[in-house]
Amino acid sequence: MADKKDNRLLEEITPRDVDFAQWYTDIVKKAELADYSGIKGCMVVRPYGCALWENIHNALDARFKELGHENVMMPMFIPESLLNKEKDHVEGFAPEVAWVTRGGSEELQEPICVRPTSETLFCDHYSRTVQSYRDLPKLYNQWCSVVRWEKTTRPFLRTTEFFWQEGHTIHETPEEAMEETLRMLDVYADFCRDRLAIPVLKGQKTDKEKFAGAVSTFTIEAMMHDGKALQSGTSHYFGDGFSRAFDVTFADRNNKLAYPHQTSWGMSTRIIGAIIMVHGDDRGLVLPPMIAPVQVAIVPVASHKEGVLDAARALAAKLKAAGIRVTVDEREASPGWKFAEHEMRGVPLRIEIGPRDIENGVCMAAKRNGGDKFTIANDDSLAESVKKVLTDVQSELYAAALENLNSHIYEATDLETFKDIAENKPGFIKAMLCENHAHECEDKLKEVAGVTSRCIPFEGEPIADTCIVCGKKAKNLVYFGKAY
């Protein structure tokens, strides 16, 4: 393996500050997260990327189930007639769906689309299975892939097919549905903070940016290292709009026919793009220990010397027994090459052990996120010490990301300042908007400054009384930014 990989190592990755986009692509390729496929815009998620997604899947799935959600598996196809039932929804999605028009040798009488999202399928199922308020709420989720025919794509960030979970719930009352909508937004925000070490802004999308068919859309927005925003998870409140369109009814407590109130919420593989762009550096990927497929990589030094390999394996056994995800790198390659390899793959902690360390009853450790090498006593305290270091790495990554977020939020109360910040300062811009029903003011900001509204934050004081564009009475404080 050594020779081949060494060659690969010779190609440096593009420095982050020279070309952020190329740096991102280099990491996806060299950390072996994903590969391009024969289908434009569709990616192959390779074992390392898949292991990362499985950790995300397992953590979220466990949380969903704690909250009473059940998984289902819906068909991947939607008949055109079903997609057309909710007007706003079909208008939003029809332009970007893939159409199946032939099955085997026969032309289909009605074209069917590959699901871009599954509200219509869930509603169709609810309409057949829900009868009484006693059947409510239905708290469903599914893990699957969906397809949106994208013009320009990038691995994880925007792909024609992407993998996600989509939760779909229906409830007796609007209040319950809204509670669920916000509860799941919190689940996403907490997950990003606690597992991914990514701080997010929580808020509501403006009417212009809300989900096709939703009454209101809530979002968590993360800031990438380059100051751009990544919408990292969304939760939608539908009221009873879909229920009416799909004739989902139930007998309420007064035995009257009523329409249930609905939510949906999703997080996708694009969150892997966020992990890369929030934590990564010029040496490659940097993974938060809580989510890393490999938390500790043990590299034997002078591994040909007697006892070194055994000592490395014994180390690994101790850590594994303590529930740490650890690997011993026994490949034929120089320690230096292995160091670079594990750095490229973002392994949070590297441990080296060689003859002298064995004599001294210690091992050498290096945190992926920086700092000098340090020694760890190789005794009964080993596992605890390593866990402590991993916890430190996790909080250090979060602190750094939070610092990056907070230091790139600006305010503007006039258009000139707004444009100047948008041109010269990467990050988010806070500004006031009027009621803005037809979105003119929002459109104007995109036109003159190339930014989109990210959210109306849950927290944040007004910074002016008037709309930054039209000067009319201000309604909301809004975060703007360039976005992936």
Add this chain to the structure above:
Amino acid sequence: MADKKDNRLLEEITPRDVDFAQWYTDIVKKAELADYSGIKGCMVVRPYGCALWENIHNALDARFKELGHENVMMPMFIPESLLNKEKDHVEGFAPEVAWVTRGGSEELQEPICVRPTSETLFCDHYSRTVQSYRDLPKLYNQWCSVVRWEKTTRPFLRTTEFFWQEGHTIHETPEEAMEETLRMLDVYADFCRDRLAIPVLKGQKTDKEKFAGAVSTFTIEAMMHDGKALQSGTSHYFGDGFSRAFDVTFADRNNKLAYPHQTSWGMSTRIIGAIIMVHGDDRGLVLPPMIAPVQVAIVPVASHKEGVLDAARALAAKLKAAGIRVTVDEREASPGWKFAEHEMRGVPLRIEIGPRDIENGVCMAAKRNGGDKFTIANDDSLAESVKKVLTDVQSELYAAALENLNSHIYEATDLETFKDIAENKPGFIKAMLCENHAHECEDKLKEVAGVTSRCIPFEGEPIADTCIVCGKKAKNLVYFGKAY
């Protein structure tokens, strides 16, 4: 809930021996495993069916990983040109694939099909990522759904879209690849025996029945209660045919360019159909404890009486602490209705607890697979006693299935006897076949007796020297049967 569900209960399910097909459909519906969808032949896998599939997924996935396999996620689409690269493969699958011809508003220049299976996608990926013998073997697997445009469909048994895992591996030598092929067949057979309580016949498919593009296909065949066969898992050896077609090469140990040898193997949601048809009875589903989403259902009797609910919950807590999957049925409904409900859903063990049981420090238990009610002491030995009962149920189900299999295997050495058995005795028929390159003899048996060859068994002595059809020298002992 009571009233509504009681209504549902009033509809009896069709007795198994009156109409096996209708009985099957009734169980799928009333045990709430799956629902029909708006797309012909596509099913909605409901929460209970999904929980069952998740248990199957988790058990198999853990075993695959123990054996060094890694999960990946391939695109769901295959360009027509890629599907066409391996001649036999495309001939086998082209007639039954769904074609996407439009993306968004644009007509595609090249139609793409929704994967019916992913050999072509894996080969395409291997051709880009494998270079040296040091990169081998690649032991990949993926969990996904695939689409085959079926004319007649039935939930789980044959659906246009079905869920499965597909393993795809490439190896340095033919020997290694064949070893892998047979290893994975054993993984399936052991899984069926140990987790699903389903005995299977292991063997090789005849040339006529092998997978499109494979050198040889191996299969496990289970016998349903009605004597019909269900192909429950297959493992294929491809030699280097696909490698050559897709130009997958590697530098071997002599630094010569070589073609790797390939396998693929899969098990799908149709195995849920096998669980239903092997173990189910006239009261509904019967689930083996090892795979059951709920292993024990606790039904409080006279639950309005003081202390009963608390006692039931305490029982559940004890069992849960011992790692048993348990639920307390606290719904507003009569115990009798709840008994029927949990029987319909195949819960292996029901435990009742009422005021008198509490006084006596016991609870009443009933095994789903039959026998009288019995008492279990509600003391420190409770969890152990329950585990013991669950183990018994698991082996009783296996013993019953094995008895059904063994008592429905027949032999024929002449065509008349063969036809007579095929017409009058449900089950498998053993017969000798000649070399039979063009499959005429095999075709003949299908024509005259309506059966297909299931497999050439790994174990089994010849029962004659001549082919049962043409009288030429016999080559193989073959199992025949009607199949799902």
